[in-house]
Amino acid sequence: MQPRAIFVSDIHLGSQDEPNAKKFLQLLDRLPHEGFTHLFLLGDIFDLWIADHTYFAKRFELILSKFRDLQAHGMEIHYFEGNHDLDLRPLFEKQLGIFVHEEAINIQFLGKKVRIEHGDQMDPDDRDYLFLRWLLRTRIVRFLGRHLPGPIVSRIGEAASHKSRKYTTGVRQAIGKESVEKKLIDHARRAYAEEPFELLVAGHVHVGFDETVQIDRHDVRIINLGTWLDQPLAFEIATTKSDLIPI
Numbered sequence: 001m002q003p004r005a006i007f008v009s010d011i012h013l014g015s016q017d018e019p020n021a022k023k024f025l026q027l028l029d030r031l032p033h034e035g036f037t038h039l040f041l042l043g044d045i046f047d048l049w050i051a052d053h054t055y056f057a058k059r060f061e062l063i064l065s066k067f068r069d070l071q072a073h074g075m076e077i078h079y080f081e082g083n084h085d086l087d088l089r090p091l092f093e094k095q096l097g098i099f100v101h102e103e104a105i106n107i108q109f110l111g112k113k114v115r116i117e118h119g120d121q122m123d124p125d126d127r128d129y130l131f132l133r134w135l136l137r138t139r140i141v142r143f144l145g146r147h148l149p150g151p152i153v154s155r156i157g158e159a160a161s162h163k164s165r166k167y168t169t170g171v172r173q174a175i176g177k178e179s180v181e182k183k184l185i186d187h188a189r190r191a192y193a194e195e196p197f198e199l200l201v202a203g204h205v206h207v208g209f210d211e212t213v214q215i216d217r218h219d220v221r222i223i224n225l226g227t228w229l230d231q232p233l234a235f236e237i238a239t240t241k242s243d244l245i246p247i
């Protein structure tokens, strides 16, 4: 069977009953029948998820069991931590066998060099956030996140998550869609200098984007998955085509 991959990000699910959760479940449902072999979750799938609290596992149990179904169909799932879903290894990797990534990765898929990431590290000017990102991953904060009771973690987290979403929308409105797009391209150039790729797939900035630019005289395609809060999108890579598709 030929590999076929689908990428989604920034769904920002607050519960499993909301319309986008149903849409997401329907999408997951049809993946194995349509021959998809790989699912890439590019972060901020949930509006809040911290560590392995049963609080979150219960809240989104339908989605977790759908992930298990996909694995039973032989699909491989990768989950990139976002800034709303953190410390995923204890549950998603250790218990569910999903590959968790905290940083960008470069892979070969169908002979194409692809860089994949959530995208929250793409803006070097965003020092406050980059500090916060570091802080949230320190041992002490991870310890608290894992050991404080679920309801407390969720209350603190929901306040932070609301602020963060407002911040992302604020940035987009303050600097404009074009400046966000310029940041995407600048980031692609910097990342390319580290390790070249033909395709970059990211999320986080909440601006749907699909453009091919020239870097070092090579065509590089940059995809941003936008947010399901505006318009549900997914990106797929198959042998015949690679497309950004409305869900």
Ligand SMILES: [Mn+2]
Residues within 6 Å of the ligand: 043, 044, 082, 083, 084, 118, 120, 203, 204, 205
């Ligand atoms: Mn994000």
